[in-house]
Amino acid sequence: MxxxxxxxxxxxxxxxxxxxxxxxxxxxxxxxxxxxxxxxxxxxxxxxxxxxxxxxxxxxxxxxxxxxxxxxxxxxxxxxxxxxxxxxxxxxxxxxxxxxxxxxxxxxxxxxxxxxxxxxxxxxxxFKQDPTVVYNRDDLVACTPRPLEKETRVQGSCYSLGKGWSTDIDWQHTAPAVCQGTLTALVKVRKQWLAQQLSLADGRLLASAPLAQPVNDLCSIRFDKP
The missing domain is CATH 2.40.128 (Lipocalin)
Structure with missing residues (x-):
C-alpha cells in the first residue's frame, strides 16, 4: 500500500x-x-x-x-x-x-x-513501481521518481513501454511533462536546478537549461537550440 x-x-x-x-x-x-x-x-x-x-x-x-x-x-x-x-x-x-x-x-x-x-x-x-504516465498517444511513456530517502541508490527514470527505451532522470517532486512533442524533466544536480529535454522517440537528451529555481509549469521552460 x-x-x-x-x-x-x-x-x-x-x-x-x-x-x-x-x-x-x-x-x-x-x-x-x-x-x-x-x-x-x-x-x-x-x-x-x-x-x-x-x-x-x-x-x-x-x-x-x-x-x-x-x-x-x-x-x-x-x-x-x-x-x-x-x-x-x-x-x-x-x-x-x-x-x-x-x-x-x-x-x-x-x-x-x-x-x-x-x-x-x-x-x-x-510499469516500474510508483509510475506516472506522461504520454499515451501512439506509445506509453511513464516516469518513476527517485525515492525521498536521502541514502537511496535508486534513481528516477522515464521509459517507453512500446519502444523499449529507458533513461535515468533523477526527478522527485515535479513529474516530467510532454511539451511540444518532447519530454521535459526537472532535476537537481550538485545543488543546481536543471531542466532536461528528451526525445520521445528514443529517450536521448536533446538539450539542458540551468534554472535559478524550480518552476511548476515545465512547458514554460525555453531551451536554446543546438
Whole structure:
C-alpha cells in the first residue's frame, strides 16, 4: 500500500481543483462529487487521482477505517449520479489513463488494470513501481521518481513501454511533462536546478537549461537550440 509520505504528488494533481469532469461533474479531495451544484458524498475520505471517462468520473482514493488504516478503492460515479460503484484494491492507484480506446488504472506497484464491463482486469502492460504516465498517444511513456530517502541508490527514470527505451532522470517532486512533442524533466544536480529535454522517440537528451529555481509549469521552460 502506498505510504502517505509519498503523496507529494497530490499538490500537482490538485492544482486545478475544482476540476470540470464529464458534463457538469466536478470533485473534491474529500470524496465529494458535484453535478450542477448538487453534492454526492462517496465513501472515500481522501481522493488523489481522477479521470473523466465512460460517461462519468473515476476516482482513486482511500476509505479510512476506525483503526486509521487506509483501504485503497476505485470508485466510478456515472454522469446521472446513480449509485457509485466501488472496487477495493490491494495497492493505491497512482493514476487513470486512456490508451487505445480503453480505460486503465495503474497501481503503485506498477500493475496496470483495464476496465472490461463491470470489472477491472489485469492487463499485460507492466510499469516500474510508483509510475506516472506522461504520454499515451501512439506509445506509453511513464516516469518513476527517485525515492525521498536521502541514502537511496535508486534513481528516477522515464521509459517507453512500446519502444523499449529507458533513461535515468533523477526527478522527485515535479513529474516530467510532454511539451511540444518532447519530454521535459526537472532535476537537481550538485545543488543546481536543471531542466532536461528528451526525445520521445528514443529517450536521448536533446538539450539542458540551468534554472535559478524550480518552476511548476515545465512547458514554460525555453531551451536554446543546438
Amino acid at each position: 502506498k505510504k502517505l509520505s509519498h503523496l507529494y504528488l497530490i499538490g500537482a494533481l490538485f492544482a486545478w481543483l475544482p476540476a470540470v469532469a464529464q458534463e457538469h461533474l466536478s470533485w473534491r479531495t474529500d470524496g465529494t462529487v458535484i453535478r450542477d451544484g448538487t453534492p454526492l458524498k462517496t465513501r472515500l475520505q481522501v481522493v488523489y487521482s481522477a479521470l473523466a471517462a465512460d460517461q462519468g468520473l473515476y476516482l482513486a482514493g482511500d476509505i479510512i477505517d476506525s483503526k486509521g488504516i487506509n483501504h485503497p478503492q476505485i470508485v466510478f460515479v456515472a454522469a446521472d449520479q446513480s449509485t457509485p460503484q466501488y472496487w477495493p484494491q490491494t495497492h493505491s492507484v497512482n493514476q487513470f489513463f486512456l490508451y487505445q480506446g480503453h480505460t486503465y488504472s495503474v497501481l503503485y506497484n506498477g500493475q496496470a488494470l483495464v476496465r472490461k464491463g463491470k470489472q477491472w482486469l489485469p492487463s499485460p502492460l507492466a
